[in-house]
Amino acid sequence: MDDYVLTNHYPIRLSMIDLHLEYDRQGDLDAQAITTIYSHYFPEIFHYVQYRLSDDMLAEDISSEVFFCWLKAVKSGDGPAKNLRGWLIGAARHLVVDHIRRKYRHPSEAISDAIKSDEAGPSELVEHCDTSHILHTAISQLTEDQQQVLALRFGQGYSLEETADIMKKKINAIKALQFRALNALHRRIGKENE
């Protein structure tokens, strides 16, 4: 029987409080603060979007837009007063949902998948079809909240408390949502494999 191990490969994150203080002191968009914040949070936002959409190019574009929104908000004085990561994840979530809606209304945008497939080699293509594609297809069929909890808990590796804070729900609600999401994903993967 295969034994499964849940590896935690997430980089150690800086303290939110430290970053927040630095961010507050540099309200005028100091280059050093921006560099620190980009280095710290851009990978997280990129991971989040990539997990939701399974597309590196889209993940880069949307993550870039998230940070552009943040820079504009900071300059105009509307930046987040606390919990910068929650603010960035929230903005990313809105942009992801907007993208999914646009894609639903204009299905022709799916051509980006074809381009990506052409770039991949044969072995990568087979692997992509066998595992990642099935998994992402199954995840994309879940409800928005279920996708969000999977992205934060298993895509980002956030704790229950962090996930509850970002999703503005109680911890028990996140536990139950996580249970339902895994149940639904298990059923979906089973259907995809049939």
Added chain:
Amino acid sequence: MNKKLIDALDACLQKMDHGESLDSVLAGYPHLAAALRPLLITAVRARSASRESIPRTILLRQRSRGLALAEDLRQGKIHYKVYRRYFRPAVAVLSAIFILVMSSNGILVASAHSIPGDTLYPLKRSVESTQLQLVSNLAQRHVLEQTFSERRVEETKSLITIRRIEDVDFTGVVTSQSGDEWLVSGIPVVITVQVDKDERIEIGDDIDVQGSTDITGTVKVIHLSLTKVSGAEEGHLGLSSTPTSSPKPSGESDFTATPTESSLIPTHSGEAENQVDQSNHQQSMMLGENHSSGETFHTSRTNSEDESDQ
């Protein structure tokens, strides 16, 4: 939902986060292992969809872009509209009020010109219903009812003009009868159903027509009821803006399809009351038609003829 299972799932996930294997964590929950195993395997798969690291080129490119954007913002090359920070709430509230007022007026005006089948038509009927409920004066109420009755006729004519198929219900005067094809207030109607006592409906009678317009430009009738028989003194037929009532010797006022406003304004103390009586009489006729139409038609025509004889 099983709370124990939910808690056990979370505990297992935490243990696996610390490097324990699937089988070892399940050993701690033998009674739930069967239910937990597929969920934990799914969790492992869900985590496998996450990338381990972002390509360094992407991070460097985006960080440089962020610094450039910040510089542009700092130098004012990108306008971010500072005023919105201070004026946004006030502007939003004023805009909302302005839009609400303008749109409500605009919608009401637009709905006034709507016809059956239009999006705003239900609003038009609701407004009319509200107007009727707000009017306490009986004479004014009758004027409104007649105005709305005229509107139904005009709407039906519009539907026929544009060949739109919709259900209609209007009251008009029979101006011609040729077999099953009648003309009611200028609207061609086709009698497609058996009309009780239709021999009693004659030219000049007021009738209520329920049916639907069709593509041939006629109204197919599904229900017809007599609302008022023609009187000897009523010299003209059809809907008209001119007064059509003549004072009766007894002091009664009579209604035709479209009495004008002036004809309904009480000129002496008893007139409005008489109008109410007349209206009640019409209603009783309609009810009679629905439940015992034969006798009612006969009686009403006889009464009318009796009045004419006077």
